[in-house]
Structure formats: structure tokens, C-alpha cells
Amino acid sequence: MAVILEKNFPVEAGAFTTAGEASTTIKRTLKQLGVNAEVLRRVSVACYEVELNLVIHSLGGTLTLLVDPGKVTLISKDVGPGIPDIEKAMTEGFSTASAEARTLGFGAGMGLPNMKRNASEFDIQSEVGVGTTITMSFALT
Amino acid sequence: MTIREVVQILDGKVLVGKDRLDEPVDTACGSDLMSDVLAFVKEKAVLITGLINPHVVRTSEMLDITCIVFSRGKMPSEEILDMAEEVGITVISSPLTTYTACGELYLHGLPGTKPKKKPEEV
Numbered sequence: 302m303a304v305i306l307e308k309n310f311p312v313e314a315g316a317f318t319t320a321g322e323a324s325t326t327i328k329r330t331l332k333q334l335g336v337n338a339e340v341l342r343r344v345s346v347a348c349y350e351v352e353l354n355l356v357i358h359s360l361g362g363t364l365t366l367l368v369d370p371g372k373v374t375l376i377s378k379d380v381g382p383g384i385p386d387i388e389k390a391m392t393e394g395f396s397t398a399s400a401e402a403r404t405l406g407f408g409a410g411m412g413l414p415n416m417k418r419n420a421s422e423f424d425i426q427s428e429v430g431v432g433t434t435i436t437m438s439f440a441l442t
Numbered sequence: 443m444t445i446r447e448v449v450q451i452l453d454g455k456v457l458v459g460k461d462r463l464d465e466p467v468d469t470a471c472g473s474d475l476m477s478d479v480l481a482f483v484k485e486k487a488v489l490i491t492g493l494i495n496p497h498v499v500r501t502s503e504m505l506d507i508t509c510i511v512f513s514r515g516k517m518p519s520e521e522i523l524d525m526a527e528e529v530g531i532t533v534i535s536s537p538l539t540t541y542t543a544c545g546e547l548y549l550h551g552l553p554g555t556k557p558k559k560k561p562e563e564v
Contacts, residue, residue, distance in 0.1 A: 349500065
């Protein structure tokens with residue numbers, strides 16, 4: 302289907318101060334497009350979780366927002382370090398987050414499971430030394 | 443329950459959102475762990491927390507949380523207050539501890555949020 306909107310947001314590794322700014326912009330953009338409150342909330346939560354993951358765990362990456370008439374898609378693509386054991390990373394409570402992330406109230410090992418819970422479709426691909434790509438879609442109907 | 447009642451029950455001071463005190467709140471959550479808040483809080487909720495940093499506001503914004511209570515008399519920075527003002531979230535400072543603040547609201551009939559299903563149950 303035709304893409305209505307495509308926007309890319311670079312996310313810097315370790316940038317805790319600005320973490321969440323992309324999610325705020327994405328939420329406002331989708332609200333302006335008239336996405337209903339329940340879907341908007343699920344997209345926002347998953348988006349913030351994945352943006353925090355880029356800041357906390359990755360070496361930097363890009364968050365892409367795609368909107369087409371039937372769904373919203375978020376793609377998080379980073380340049381490493383990659384996840385050695387995806388199954389373990391998807392387990393609630395498992396975390397490799399830094400002390401800094403924990404001080405801010407994150408790194409409880411809830412992020413990936415929470416993204417999966419909120420998205421209509423969730424896919425994660427990762428290769429150590431290459432990077433991780435997470436694709437989430439949210440049905441609009 | 444309205445935000446005005448929350449302020450009265452918690453002996454709170456309204457730092458942001460004095461014009462929104464008649465808005466309703468349906469539920470509440472007490473946590474310093476934003477990961478947990480992101481995982482199960484519903485809309486029109488009050489968040490009671492002892493954690494003070496901008497991510498408390500950012501987390502609340504994503505979840506449509508309408509009111510944040512900083513417990514134990516903690517005072518957030520101007521940066522945090524400005525962020526809350528910009529996104530329309532009411533901010534209260536209460537002298538009560540998180541535990542007591544939660545207990546008082548619960549006693550006055552404000553229920554907690556129920557955890558969502560785990561991913562494997564979806």
C-alpha cells in the first residue's frame with residue numbers, strides 16, 4: 302500500500318539526556334494524523350522502549366516511522382554490537398543495561414517483551430558484530 | 443476521583459497544572475522503575491514516584507498519564523516542570539512517602555492498575 306509518511310530519526314548511543322525526543326515527535330506526528338488514542342498509546346510505548354534500547358545498548362542507529370493507510374510501522378536499525386542470544390534477551394527480567402540506565406529507572410529487562418506485547422507484529426533480527434533490526438507494525442483498524 | 447481530591451488526600455502542593463484540578467483520574471501506580479510503569483500502566487492514571495528525572499515526564503507522556511506525584515517532598519527541577527507544562531501533565535509534590543501516598547489513595551477508593559498479559563499469553 303502507498304506510504305503516506307516516512308520519517309527517519311538518528312539516535313545517538315549513550316545520549317540519555319535527549320533519549321525520548323524521537324518518540325515525542327513520532328507521537329505528536331501520529332496524533333496530528335488522527336491515529337486513535339489506543340493505538341497511539343501502544344505505538345508510543347513501543348517506540349520509547351526501542352529508542353531507549355538504542356541509547357542504552359546500541360552503538361547508534363536510526364528509528365524509522367512509516368505510515369500507510371492500514372498500519373503504522375516502526376523500524377529500529379542499529380550498527381551493533383548485536384545480540385548474542387535473542388531468546389534470552391526476550392525474557393522478562395533479563396537485562397544487560399548499564400548502571401546509568403538503571404539510575405534513570407530503566408534496564409529492568411522489560412523493554413523487548415513490552416514492545417512485543419504492544420505491537421500487532423514484532424520481528425527482531427540480530428547478528429553479533431553487525432547490528433540489530435527490530436520491525437514493529439501496529440494495525441490502524 | 444479528581445486531581446483536586448488527590449492533592450487534598452496527599453497534602454500535596456501543585457507545581458504544574460493548577461487549571462486542571464477537576465480532571466478525573468481512574469487508577470494509580472506507585473513505582474520508581476519506569477520500565478515497570480511502561481509495562482502496565484493505563485491512561486488517566488496518577489503516577490506516584492520518588493524518582494526525579496526528565497524520563498519520569500517522558501514516560502508519563504507516552505502513556506497518557508495525567509498526573510505525577512513526587513513523594514517525600516521531593517522538588518523536581520525547572521527543566522522537569524517545563525517539560526510537564528508543555529505536555530499538559532499535572533505535577534504534585536507530597537510530603538508523604540511513596541508507600542503511604544499509595545495507601546491513602548487506595549483507602550479513598552482509587553484502584554491500582556492490573557498487569558497486562560505476559561507476551562507468551564498474548
